[in-house]
Amino acid sequence: MFLLCSVVAVIGWFMLGHQVDQTWGDALVARHPRLFLSGDKQTCIPGFPLVGDGWRDLVERAVGRIADVIAAAPSASVTLVEIKSKYATLRMYWQGSGLTKAAENAIAEAIDKAEARSACTCETCGAAGVLHRVGRQLLIACAEHAMGGAPVPIEQGWENIHFLRGTRDGKTAIIVCRRYVRETDEFVDVDPSELGIEE
Numbered sequence: 001m002f003l004l005c006s007v008v009a010v011i012g013w014f015m016l017g018h019q020v021d022q023t024w025g026d027a028l029v030a031r032h033p034r035l036f037l038s039g040d041k042q043t044c045i046p047g048f049p050l051v052g053d054g055w056r057d058l059v060e061r062a063v064g065r066i067a068d069v070i071a072a073a074p075s076a077s078v079t080l081v082e083i084k085s086k087y088a089t090l091r092m093y094w095q096g097s098g099l100t101k102a103a104e105n106a107i108a109e110a111i112d113k114a115e116a117r118s119a120c121t122c123e124t125c126g127a128a129g130v131l132h133r134v135g136r137q138l139l140i141a142c143a144e145h146a147m148g149g150a151p152v153p154i155e156q157g158w159e160n161i162h163f164l165r166g167t168r169d170g171k172t173a174i175i176v177c178r179r180y181v182r183e184t185d186e187f188v189d190v191d192p193s194e195l196g197i198e199e
């Protein structure tokens with residue numbers, strides 16, 4: 001009897017866990033038919049979020065912000081084609097047409113914020129986290145979910161710094177240098193020279 005109960009409990013736990021993993025992604029896709037392609041199985045839909053539950057909030061927030069942008073642009077088309085983890089942090093890829101430059105920028109900013117937040121948020125539980133190395137694998141984790149890995153050292157002052165390189169006066173240059181502030185979910189500009197970067 002004990003064995004049977006244990007087996008049922010394990011199956012129930014597995015199904016529940018599986019269901020929990022699926023539910024928020026399914027609900028997100030169902031809530032935003034303009035942003036996701038349709039498919040027979042939700043998990044086969046190209047933009048279906050293939051990330052840990054700890055990133056649920058930041059993915060939902062980004063998708064909500066993108067939905068707000070296109071709500072104001074009825075003739076525009078935006079499709080989220082991939083939401084995944086790459087080099088330990090979030091990547092959201094999208095395609096769009098009929099957007100103004102301002103709308104494109106707003107979508108890019110929503111995604112930049114989500115990607116920056118993923119770099120300091122445990123992918124398992126959603127608490128504050130840092131980059132850890134576990135063998136050859138990299139992951140963003142809190143101490144509890146670091147799988148025995150060690151934090152990857154980062155130079156003081158460089159935490160949550162994000163660059164965007166572009167062309168200025170015909171030369172490659174840093175055109176955006178900013179820090180993501182997890183508490184406020186905002187970027188603040190940083191002078192590259194404060195980081196010892198002279199260009």
Ligand SMILES: [Zn+2]
Binds near residue numbers: 123124141144145
């Ligand atoms: Zn965690």
